[in-house]
Amino acid sequence: GAGVSQSPSNKVTEKGKDVELRCDPISGHTALYWYRQRLGQGLEFLIYFQGNSAPDKSGLPSDRFSAERTGESVSTLTIQRTQQEDSAVYLCASSPGTGGLDTQYFGPGTRLTVL
Amino acid sequence: GNSVTQMEGPVTLSEEAFLTINCTYTATGYPSLFWYVQYPGEGLQLLLKATKADDKGSNKGFEATYRKETTSFHLEKGSVQVSDSAVYFCALSGTYKYIFGTGTRLKVLA
Numbered sequence A: 001g002a003g004v005s006q007s008p009s010n011k012v013t014e015k016g017k018d019v020e021l022r023c024d025p026i027s028g029h030t031a032l033y034w035y036r037q038r039l040g041q042g043l044e045f046l047i048y049f050q051g052n053s054a055p056d057k058s059g060l061p062s063d064r065f066s067a068e069r070t071g072e073s074v075s076t077l078t079i080q081r082t083q084q085e086d087s088a089v090y091l092c093a094s095s096p097g098t099g100g101l102d103t104q105y106f107g108p109g110t111r112l113t114v115l
Numbered sequence B: 001g002n003s004v005t006q007m008e009g010p011v012t013l014s015e016e017a018f019l020t021i022n023c024t025y026t027a028t029g030y031p032s033l034f035w036y037v038q039y040p041g042e043g044l045q046l047l048l049k050a051t052k053a054d055d056k057g058s059n060k061g062f063e064a065t066y067r068k069e070t071t072s073f074h075l076e077k078g079s080v081q082v083s084d085s086a087v088y089f090c091a092l093s094g095t096y097k098y099i100f101g102t103g104t105r106l107k108v109l110a
Helices: none
Strands: A005-007 A010-013 A019-024 A031-037 A043-050 A053-056 A065-069 A075-079 A088-095 A110-114 B003-006 B011-014 B019-021 B023-026 B032-038 B044-050 B056-059 B062-065 B075-077 B086-093 B098-100 B104-109
Touching (some): A005 A088, A010 A019, A043 B098, A075 A088, B019 B104, B023 B032, B032 B062
Antiparallel strands (some): A019 A075, A031 A043, A031 A088, A043 A053, A065 A075, A088 A110, B019 B075, B032 B044, B032 B086, B044 B056, B062 B075, B086 B098
16 A cells, blocks of 8 residues: 655755645554654654644744644644754654554655755 | 664675674663664665564564663674665654664675
8 A cells, every 4th residue: 555655855945935844644544743854863753643633742843843734644744934954854654553562654755955 | 761872883894794783772661662774765664673572573684682681672684785785773662752763874885
């Protein structure tokens, strides 16, 4: 079946512009996660959705970052007034449930470059 | 809080050499442990996992054993191939979110 998809695959924007990143999880997966991977670094957790609610937004770096999810489907991560330090690969993952035993399946990521 | 520490790379090996990538963790409770691999130009893929102490995860010739007494989950492979060149991430899962290590780049030379 189809895996997690993300769009766009690459996004180049100018400092100060807003960007929207999209994630389509695996059908039937109730949990969805956003992570950020800066060059040469590990993954930072940003936000987690269970259905369309977000019990944990603790990883969002600032109030310029927001995310929403429609039902148990598409999620959008929005970054307002982008800064150069926002340049990174943004990864989305989904899992069937949210227990520690559930494997997270990752999308290919969106590479964001802020000039 | 929970954390994962893995050896820094890059690791450069000749084909058919033995591979060990060290991973240690700090966690409350009993997390699941994972190794993910990121091949050049591709997304993260689950390589193997272990859900309780003394479990051994294995896949594609790679193995890792969940050692609670040493809080470790070292990745091993007996004979690496050029196609194993990638970045390897150790991760632990608490109640839901993953905590990742910083990744170890492996380069295998023919």
